[in-house]
Amino acid sequence: MVRTPLTPEEHERGERLGAILREAxxxxxxxxxxxxxxxxxxxxxxIETGRAPTPAFFTVVALAAALGLSTDAIASAAAAAPLREPLSA
Known part of the structure; x- marks a missing residue:
């Protein structure tokens, strides 16, 4: 199976996810x-360095639980926040 290349936006979203997790x-x-x-x-x-910009859903859920974050907060921040904006919970 060939995986389609990620778009620049998907890479950015992965970098934002990594920044959110590092901060938390x-x-x-x-x-x-x-x-x-x-x-x-x-x-x-x-994940934190953006080398895995699309981690499995269950991995994100497990990390969110370990860090005391809601998956909704992570999804909102990773989808829309500028790369350098801190996560406010």
């Missing part, structure tokens, strides 16, 4: 948050 993680380590979410630290690193 605060001073906790990637390993701590990844363990709490049941994902690998490498998966979290790829």
């Amino acid at each position: 993680r605060g001073d906790r380590t990637m390993a701590e948050v990844a363990f709490a979410a049941g994902v690998s630290a490498e998966t979290l690193r790829k």
Whole structure:
């Protein structure tokens, strides 16, 4: 199966998602948050750096729960917020 290339907007949305997660993680380590979410630290690193701009829905839900964020807040902020605007919960 060939995956269609992502649009620039999809890449930007992935970068915003990564920024939101990094901000919410605060001073906790990637390993701590990844363990709490049941994902690998490498998966979290790829999402936070934008190298995995379209993570699986269940991965985002698990990270949201581990970080105390609502999926609605993440979706709204990642879809519409400028890249440098902080997430207000």
